[in-house]
Amino acid sequence: MTDPAIDIRNLVKRFGSTEALAGIDLSVSRGAFCVLLGPSGCGKSTLLRLLAGLEAPSGGGIRLSGRPVADGRAGVTVAASGRNLGMVFQSYALWPHKTVQGNIVWPLKIAGIPPAQRRARVAAVTRMLGIEALQDRFPGELSGGQQQRVAIARAIAPAPDLLLFDEPLSNLDAQLRVEMRSELLRVHRETGATVVYVTHDQIEALTMATWLVVMRDGRIEQQGPPGALIAEPATPFVSTFLGNPPGNLLLAEPADGGWQVNGVACDGLPVADHAGPVQLFYRPERLTLHDQAGNRRIAGRFLEALPIAGRSIVSADGVDGGSLRRLSAIVDQPPPLAYGDPVFLELPDHPDGVFSMTGERLA
């Protein structure tokens, strides 16, 4: 069995008194497209910089293909250049005083690659990215999408084992983003490199990842194939963070031997013996819309309906404005409702997940 491309154990990074990474364990297999997803400030970019060797860990260690490159205790850190990786930055970080060709060739020169090979590599990567015609331009003379391609070409020119992307698409317009997503997947396929890709955009994450890592507050909430995270969210955060629209999370309190959700009795929960309140997770597509009260129906006010893919996403909030958050349901027909109209959302008899108040999954 070969070593995983990336093996991270209990990685900790502190900046002064703030803990940016609070014990990360992560293993990425060779050739994977691993996406680090999370809200801003969750530590995903810090993790990427530690992988790149731009920062040293405060604790824990990183192995790349079995080779230790960083160890918080021993203080061992292999420099970025010794890790055989390429990186694409959010700003692209093209050197403004060098032409496209100069940008791509400089790292190869630094690496001591002979001129003939350098030329061959530049030709190969510019062809792969479709930027042969731009070689003599300066970065300031390129569009955002072209700069992006040059940045990718520069990163893959030395044929690295590991490619790191730090929110590379966030400065592009929507249409270009869609285009570059497939472009990046093609580059991944053609280079065979292991990719670690940081983003806060769940569409990028869900479309591109073979291995998805959801982070929050310096910790990994859950990791696995994207489908598995959608199907079985391990924490309340993941259940409401992933998916479009996000899942519904409702507070259930024990009452009279059964359960009450927002004042409505709900029987048959799979955690009947739990003593205190729990959080229930329901997928939007399993909620149904009604105009009258009834069993397991939660009263709310209609907010908006968004037609999408032939169906409608309906949003509502609780009448009492209390503990009930915004709820989403996906229905076949757009309801003839206006803002503020009363509406009843019926929960299915079994929730899609049950979490304790501290976030463990109970069922």
Next chain:
Amino acid sequence: MVVRLGAGGFGAGRLRLSTLPLGTVAWGLVGLLVVVPLANIAIELASADGMQAIRDVFTGRIARNMLWLPLQNTLAIGVVVAVACVALGGLLAWLVTMTDMPLRRTIGFLAAIPFMIPTFSAALSWTVIFGDDRLGPASTGFLHALGVPVPAWLAWGGVPIAAVLIGHLYSICYLMIAAALVLVGRELTDAAEIAGASRWQTLSGILMPVVTPTLVAAGALCFAEAVSSFSAPAILGLPVRFHTLATRAYGAIETGNPERGYVLIATMIIVAAALLAVATLAGRRRRSFATVGGKGGRRIRMTLGPARWPLAIAALAVVLFTTVLPALALLLSSLSAQRGTVFGALTLHYWIGASDPAIAQGQAGILQNPQLVRSFVVTLGIGLATGLVALAAGAVIGAAIHRTQRRWAAAGLRQAAFLPLLVPGIAIGAAFIGFYGAPIGPLPSLYGTPMLIVIAGVAATLPFAVQSVTSALSQISPELEESARVGGAGPLRTWLAVTLPLAFGKLLAGFVLVFVKMVRDLDLVILLYTPQIPLLTVLAFRYASDGFMQFAHAVSVVILVLSVGAHLLANALGRSSQPWLKAPAG
């Protein structure tokens, strides 16, 4: 900026001002302040006397002493100063912004101060330390008094002039280069590090080329400042007949040969302008190195390892030698009973003493001396008046630049308003004497009036005034004013409630800057002052020329404190001139 009120697209509620032909007023101001007086020099030179003067100066018997030797000195000083300032200022900027050098905040703060110290104070302080007795006991410096032999080349002439100018101007380079380095996206150097570049390769292959346009601009600026300086060569060169173009021009005009002076001044302007033009052209292709957004975040500072402390101590020595040392030397000298005796008898006579026929021909201490007190008041008055007028003129011109639809017209106005940057202070003085010193039609001559000094000061400081007004206004999003207007506020109310409070700090900073430039200026006023308008700097210069060194030094200390204090105030008002010092240590 009042005029900008009408700038919005609203038909109703406009102030009358908006109907003023703003562009005409702006061009009128620039014309009277800049274009006409300078053009007048050209016209004078084209006259028969002027042509004769050109022939004399360039080819005549006097050419060698009048032009070629001073030109050679001027150019040598300019080149040495520019190169040394970029090297020293760049090194300091790099140490302060990019490395883990200890004490970097203190050093960064101090490095901005030499620029605030008037050159003539610095030059006087040089004589306090390095002066020898070849001009008599009055010019003896501390080293000489301590028995340390000071070679003649270190006491007077080109070396001390260059040293004083470097000690003054490296500070501008530091500020410009540090600002550029901070703007270089961290990701640019990260990308180099990932490529495997060594520290040196990153520095020489990425960082240096990216900031090269700034290095070139800073060097050109220092060159222009150095070749146009009058104070330093006047104090350190004239006593040993070491001349630059500025001192020669001054001599020619003072001795009744204004045309010859104009020839030399035109030469100075052409030399400075030619270099700036070359620098601008060289920088043109690389101008847009502004880096794209990206992530700010912590900057990783380069670790200097064992060199940390030696470098910090060296840097600290440089900034202390150029800030605290000159001030201390002047202060100590002003307190010495006898010139050239270090740690000898100290006295407050030169500060507060009553008139004593035994000392300095009966001159009272500067705080007792009615002439000096008056001079203080006059100087402050002229400084305040210049500041106000310059800011008002800057507002009109700045607004016109903003409002002018035709791009070339706006660019032309801007260029004209910034022209005084190219023109040495002494040349502006000469131009104003030449034009406004004689009656113009029904208008009387302004010579000998404070008004002449004020309008010459406004002309000289116009670039700074226009700059501070436009930067203050451009930072205010039009939407802020528009939302007040939409909310029903009239133009005047909008201006009072939104625009003025937001721009106030920067405008005040601009005012203080102009004020201080006036208060500490010698180059501009040396040709304009008359005994009826005793300016502090001129007085100090006169005292020094007459050998009343302690008085000169006491006045210098006053100006130095005034200048540094006002600059620091302007910085505080304009908010963080060195934002990189405030960033948390990474």
